[in-house]
Amino acid sequence: MEDRSTAKGMTRGQLASRTGCNPETIRYYERVGLMPSPARSESGYRQYDPPHEQRLRFIMRGRELGFSIGDIEGLLDLVDSRAVSCAEVKGTAQAHLDAVRDKIADLKRMESVLADTVRSCSGADVPECPLIDTLFDKDGVDAGKR
Amino acid sequence: MEDRSTAKGMTRGQLASRTGCNPETIRYYERVGLMPSPARSESGYRQYDPPHEQRLRFIMRGRELGFSIGDIEGLLDLVDSRAVSCAEVKGTAQAHLDAVRDKIADLKRMESVLADTVRSCSGADVPECPLIDTLFDKDGVDAGKR
DNA sequence: GTAAACCCTGTACTAACTACAGGGTCAAGA
DNA sequence: TCTTGACCCTGTAGTTAGTACAGGGTTTAC
Numbered sequence: 001m002e003d004r005s006t007a008k009g010m011t012r013g014q015l016a017s018r019t020g021c022n023p024e025t026i027r028y029y030e031r032v033g034l035m036p037s038p039a040r041s042e043s044g045y046r047q048y049d050p051p052h053e054q055r056l057r058f059i060m061r062g063r064e065l066g067f068s069i070g071d072i073e074g075l076l077d078l079v080d081s082r083a084v085s086c087a088e089v090k091g092t093a094q095a096h097l098d099a100v101r102d103k104i105a106d107l108k109r110m111e112s113v114l115a116d117t118v119r120s121c122s123g124a125d126v127p128e129c130p131l132i133d134t135l136f137d138k139d140g141v142d143a144g145k146r
Numbered sequence: 147m148e149d150r151s152t153a154k155g156m157t158r159g160q161l162a163s164r165t166g167c168n169p170e171t172i173r174y175y176e177r178v179g180l181m182p183s184p185a186r187s188e189s190g191y192r193q194y195d196p197p198h199e200q201r202l203r204f205i206m207r208g209r210e211l212g213f214s215i216g217d218i219e220g221l222l223d224l225v226d227s228r229a230v231s232c233a234e235v236k237g238t239a240q241a242h243l244d245a246v247r248d249k250i251a252d253l254k255r256m257e258s259v260l261a262d263t264v265r266s267c268s269g270a271d272v273p274e275c276p277l278i279d280t281l282f283d284k285d286g287v288d289a290g291k292r
Numbered sequence: 293g294t295a296a297a298c299c300c301t302g303t304a305c306t307a308a309c310t311a312c313a314g315g316g317t318c319a320a321g322a
Numbered sequence: 323t324c325t326t327g328a329c330c331c332t333g334t335a336g337t338t339a340g341t342a343c344a345g346g347g348t349t350t351a352c
Contacts, residue, residue, distance in 0.1 A: 050162055058178075058281045061280070061281045064256075065259060075278065079278060084274070085270075086270055087269055090277070093234045093260060103253055104254065107212070107250045110246050111243065111246050111247060114211060114242065114246060117239060118236060118240055118243055121235065121239065123236045124232055125233050126232050127235075127278040128232065129230050129231070129232045130232075130240050136203075136204055143222060
């Protein structure tokens, strides 16, 4: 048997603390197929190598950027198949960027209605509330879209 | 038996099409206690009145503004108990507005990283992709928070 | 030797719906 | 009158992206 210093690999907990990922999430990524099933020790413990860590960091950065699990799966398939083409990746990213911009626009509409309403609230202990009135009477927040 | 023109009330489908709410969602709101259980016809059909419609519109506007089901429950409890005080409502709304602003800030950070990366993508059919490189190599998008 | 701190599996839970499956009812047209 | 299609009912399962056990086994440090 060889005696390389990294022969044993990391446990799930070690990978988790190196990356900041929740250990249960690592198991979840394996279950949904984003992370490959790693080698196991005799007693059944998962053994992770540096390539696993790199892949997990890729997934985590993708999630931070708001890509869905499905999007990341697609990007990783491109990487795995060594058929990464900038064109395909750009498509995914541009679609996601558009979705993020839509979401920002939605939230800004919400913010402006909420900010207006909070401003008009007296904050006093009185039984009239403009926010309640807004919810009961006015047009939807989507009015701004029309 | 009386013969008022609106005696029968609306069916679930009629309420749904008047408000634009999915009929299944109306049933869901009843299940979670946001909508009261309406009267039933002899054959068991739900019968809705104008007050139900008003309440449903309130819920829908609250959801459009991003309030959670729990928030809306709280607001409706205040309304139902006739103890609406501007102070309490303002607390809920201000907390939610803060959450919306945090979410906008998160999404803007995402947007700027995505926009930079998409811009740097050639869009050509080549096997190097700066987006993939970004996901593999760089610091997280949360770097901007520090 | 033993106790803490890990690891394993499988399952259940979260939010806010949405979508059936498998029935019953109602209204309009032939 | 019959039939067809559009509705209604109930209960349950699926969705997203994890998180949180329960009930066991293992490893490590003192």
